[in-house]
Amino acid sequence: MISGIQFAAASSGIKPSGPDVGLAVFREGMHVSSLYTRNRVKAAHIIYNKKMTANPVRALLVNSGCANACTGKEGIEDLQLLAERLAKLLHVNPEEIIFASTGVIGKRLPVDKMLGILSVLTKNLKEGNLELFARSIMTTDTHQKVAQEIFEGKKNYTIMGVAKGSGMINPLFATMLAFLFTDYPSSPQAVRKEFLFAARESFERITVDGECSTNDTILLFTKKGSPDTKGMKPFCEKLSTLMKKLSLMVVHDGEGATRVIHIMVNGAKNQKIAEKIARRISISPLTKTAFFGCDPNWGRIMAAAGDADTPLNPSRVEIIMQGKVLAREGKEIPFDEGHIKNMMNKKEIDLIVNLHSGNASFDIYTTDLTYDYIKINASYRS
Amino acid sequence: MISGIQFAAASSGIKPSGPDVGLAVFREGMHVSSLYTRNRVKAAHIIYNKKMTANPVRALLVNSGCANACTGKEGIEDLQLLAERLAKLLHVNPEEIIFASTGVIGKRLPVDKMLGILSVLTKNLKEGNLELFARSIMTTDTHQKVAQEIFEGKKNYTIMGVAKGSGMINPLFATMLAFLFTDYPSSPQAVRKEFLFAARESFERITVDGECSTNDTILLFTKKGSPDTKGMKPFCEKLSTLMKKLSLMVVHDGEGATRVIHIMVNGAKNQKIAEKIARRISISPLTKTAFFGCDPNWGRIMAAAGDADTPLNPSRVEIIMQGKVLAREGKEIPFDEGHIKNMMNKKEIDLIVNLHSGNASFDIYTTDLTYDYIKINASYRS
Numbered sequence: 001m002i003s004g005i006q007f008a009a010a011s012s013g014i015k016p017s018g019p020d021v022g023l024a025v026f027r028e029g030m031h032v033s034s035l036y037t038r039n040r041v042k043a044a045h046i047i048y049n050k051k052m053t054a055n056p057v058r059a060l061l062v063n064s065g066c067a068n069a070c071t072g073k074e075g076i077e078d079l080q081l082l083a084e085r086l087a088k089l090l091h092v093n094p095e096e097i098i099f100a101s102t103g104v105i106g107k108r109l110p111v112d113k114m115l116g117i118l119s120v121l122t123k124n125l126k127e128g129n130l131e132l133f134a135r136s137i138m139t140t141d142t143h144q145k146v147a148q149e150i151f152e153g154k155k156n157y158t159i160m161g162v163a164k165g166s167g168m169i170n171p172l173f174a175t176m177l178a179f180l181f182t183d184y185p186s187s188p189q190a191v192r193k194e195f196l197f198a199a200r201e202s203f204e205r206i207t208v209d210g211e212c213s214t215n216d217t218i219l220l221f222t223k224k225g226s227p228d229t230k231g232m233k234p235f236c237e238k239l240s241t242l243m244k245k246l247s248l249m250v251v252h253d254g255e256g257a258t259r260v261i262h263i264m265v266n267g268a269k270n271q272k273i274a275e276k277i278a279r280r281i282s283i284s285p286l287t288k289t290a291f292f293g294c295d296p297n298w299g300r301i302m303a304a305a306g307d308a309d310t311p312l313n314p315s316r317v318e319i320i321m322q323g324k325v326l327a328r329e330g331k332e333i334p335f336d337e338g339h340i341k342n343m344m345n346k347k348e349i350d351l352i353v354n355l356h357s358g359n360a361s362f363d364i365y366t367t368d369l370t371y372d373y374i375k376i377n378a379s380y381r382s
Numbered sequence: 383m384i385s386g387i388q389f390a391a392a393s394s395g396i397k398p399s400g401p402d403v404g405l406a407v408f409r410e411g412m413h414v415s416s417l418y419t420r421n422r423v424k425a426a427h428i429i430y431n432k433k434m435t436a437n438p439v440r441a442l443l444v445n446s447g448c449a450n451a452c453t454g455k456e457g458i459e460d461l462q463l464l465a466e467r468l469a470k471l472l473h474v475n476p477e478e479i480i481f482a483s484t485g486v487i488g489k490r491l492p493v494d495k496m497l498g499i500l501s502v503l504t505k506n507l508k509e510g511n512l513e514l515f516a517r518s519i520m521t522t523d524t525h526q527k528v529a530q531e532i533f534e535g536k537k538n539y540t541i542m543g544v545a546k547g548s549g550m551i552n553p554l555f556a557t558m559l560a561f562l563f564t565d566y567p568s569s570p571q572a573v574r575k576e577f578l579f580a581a582r583e584s585f586e587r588i589t590v591d592g593e594c595s596t597n598d599t600i601l602l603f604t605k606k607g608s609p610d611t612k613g614m615k616p617f618c619e620k621l622s623t624l625m626k627k628l629s630l631m632v633v634h635d636g637e638g639a640t641r642v643i644h645i646m647v648n649g650a651k652n653q654k655i656a657e658k659i660a661r662r663i664s665i666s667p668l669t670k671t672a673f674f675g676c677d678p679n680w681g682r683i684m685a686a687a688g689d690a691d692t693p694l695n696p697s698r699v700e701i702i703m704q705g706k707v708l709a710r711e712g713k714e715i716p717f718d719e720g721h722i723k724n725m726m727n728k729k730e731i732d733l734i735v736n737l738h739s740g741n742a743s744f745d746i747y748t749t750d751l752t753y754d755y756i757k758i759n760a761s762y763r764s
Binding site: 038039040041042067069070071072074104105106107209210211212213214284285286289290292293295297298299300302303304305306307308311312314315327329330331332369370371373374375377378379 | 420421422423424449451452453454456486487488489591592593594595596666667668671672674675677679680681682684685686687688689690693694696697709711712713714751752753755756757759760761
């Protein structure tokens with residue numbers, strides 16, 4: 001818990017069950033660092049938030065079940081109306097409120113339902129309600145995702161984080177929503193740099209299906225006030241730790257996933273090459289399906305690496321699965337198929353692809369591709 | 383049938399059942415036009431064939447069940463040995479024989495088994511054996527793929543084609559193997575140009591899973607002799623027709639596919655933009671899964687279009703499914719969900735994405751993503 005940061009959540013009926021609207025309110029204004037989707041089609045809350053230059057902010061209203069994307073100017077007007085009504089209840093300016101949505105694309109927010117529960121939300125604000133708030137942003141997630149880190153500067157500080165994301169998880173910016181709150185005071189510029197760095201090392205290194213959402217949003221709320229420079233280093237470390245933890249929770253809860261594969265490409269001439277090959281393998285349906293079947297089909301990994309739009313010398317490639325070499329110099333090293341299958345029948349799998357062409361490396365986490373991914377997504381809207 | 387072109391197929395035991403080695407023999411040498419995978423990891427037959435500059439050729443030996451990819455120099459030597467033995471049986475030069483393989487990556491060819499059936503193959507050569515030959519290259523294909531066209535120049539000519547391909551079908555070069563044979567004589571240069579054009583319009587416009595094979599090969603065999611210029615135009619037309627037919631057979635037999643979606647992106651500023659958006663939609667797992675579930679989830683199509691690494695003005699986009707407008711100016715046009723679901727419950731679906739930003743267009747065929755794709759690929763090797 002952080003003193004002065006309160007949460008609430010309630011059910012407005014957007015989703016058939018569970019809380020679907022969440023509210024975070026800050027006793028004092030907080031600085032916001034934001035990172036949004038790279039998709040050219042952006043949800044209304046992203047377009048809206050970007051206009052709210054009035055940093056710091058006093059509240060964050062979130063909802064699940066409806067992405068409020070592809071809703072035109074009406075989608076923006078819906079947020080304006082919500083901001084006005086909520087501002088009155090909270091005695092703040094409408095410009096001090098920002099939003100985040102997740103869910104089905106192309107449908108307007110049920111504004112009347114949401115307006116109807118604003119007073120319930122504001123009445124139920126509590127510092128201890130973070131888990132409830134986390135539940136309000138779940139869609140196909142199977143559980144809420146909350147984590148917390150504590151660190152020391154001039155005094156003790158806390159960073160709390162929540163995230164959601166299960167499908168439409170994309171390799172370049174792989175979350176639907178993540179929010180981080182801290183009572184650590186710092187200059188917004190210094191925080192922004194560390195925030196982007198931590199995002200690159202966490203949410204940008206996971207993938208479930210290679211899809212890029214219209215709604216991807218990470219927001220970091222930091223305390224206003226004179227910077228505690230003594231705490232900067234531990235803050236950065238803990239911010240990275242927390243974002244990594246949350247991103248791993250997201251990939252582990254990937255739609256239909258039964259395992260998470262940690263793909264490490266090393267021995268590359270430069271990091272760009274390592275990254276391209278790691279990302280290409282991470283979205284290969286044939287490779288991901290083979291992982292589901294515990295099939296040490298290293299040929300598919302080679303084929304994906306060869307299709308990464310980057311130079312590759314196949315005759316140098318070594319492939320190591322769970323510590324066991326499957327191929328070296330681009331050719332198979334005889335292995336016991338049954339033994340490897342057993343070693344792959346785990347929740348976490350390590351895959352090393354060594355290009356033996358240099359010293360650069362890149363790693364990414366992906367999931368297997370399963371029947372349940374199809375089941376979940378064949379009729380997500382109905 | 384084409385006089386002087388004979389086929390045979392036999393089972394060598396690479397696959398548990400059915401013919402797995404095929405042979406085509408030409409009474410007189412034929413010119414070859416070839417197009418190979420763009421994957422950096424290339425099967426042995428591709429590396430080998432490229433060295434066989436001795437155009438024209440007298441025979442083509444094919445096999446399924448083993449890709450002979452990622453097999454190093456041993457994989458090449460295996461082909462050399464096969465060429466030498468087969469050349470003796472056929473009384474031709476080893477350099478006049480080329481190869482094509484498809485199947486599991488990373489395993490050496492069972493050369494002894496293959497050598498053992500060469501004499502059976504050469505004894506059973508018949509002009510009427512094209513269908514049997516087509517069966518010998520099937521892997522996860524559910525049926526053989528054969529087509530034929532007849533056209534007129536100074537006399538009547540025939541083009542016969544066979545193809546295989548079901549998974550690892552990639553949007554930029556989407557076949558595993560296709561072979562075309564014609565008794566039409568033409569200059570190799572003129573034929574090559576038309577061949578590449580026809581490939582761009584056919585095999586390069588289908589996708590099943592966005593995967594790029596190590597073995598993709600299209601070979602066009604044309605008759606030696608003085609060109610029949612009168613037949614050039616009908617030849618080109620029929621070559622295009624035949625390759626289009628074969629490519630559609632491949633996508634319709636896509637692994638696990640229950641439907642084929644014809645994605646037409648138009649109203650683009652230029653063709654490159656239309657192509658990028660069409661290809662991005664065609665490999666979107668969420669979109670393909672929605673097609674499986676007959677879910678008119680146009681928001682996923684918008685999200686895929688917005689992630690195509692090309693400019694997009696979402697507020698102009700119109701999406702038309704089976705002739706019915708689902709979205710216009712980037713927003714939903716109210717529709718009867720049940721009615722559209724019924725319209726989508728078909729083997730062939732037309733999807734138009736109009737960008738309303740210009741006059742360029744591009745179209746591509748894709749499949750839905752289904753339980754059976756997972757089933758087929760979770761343990762393809764076992």
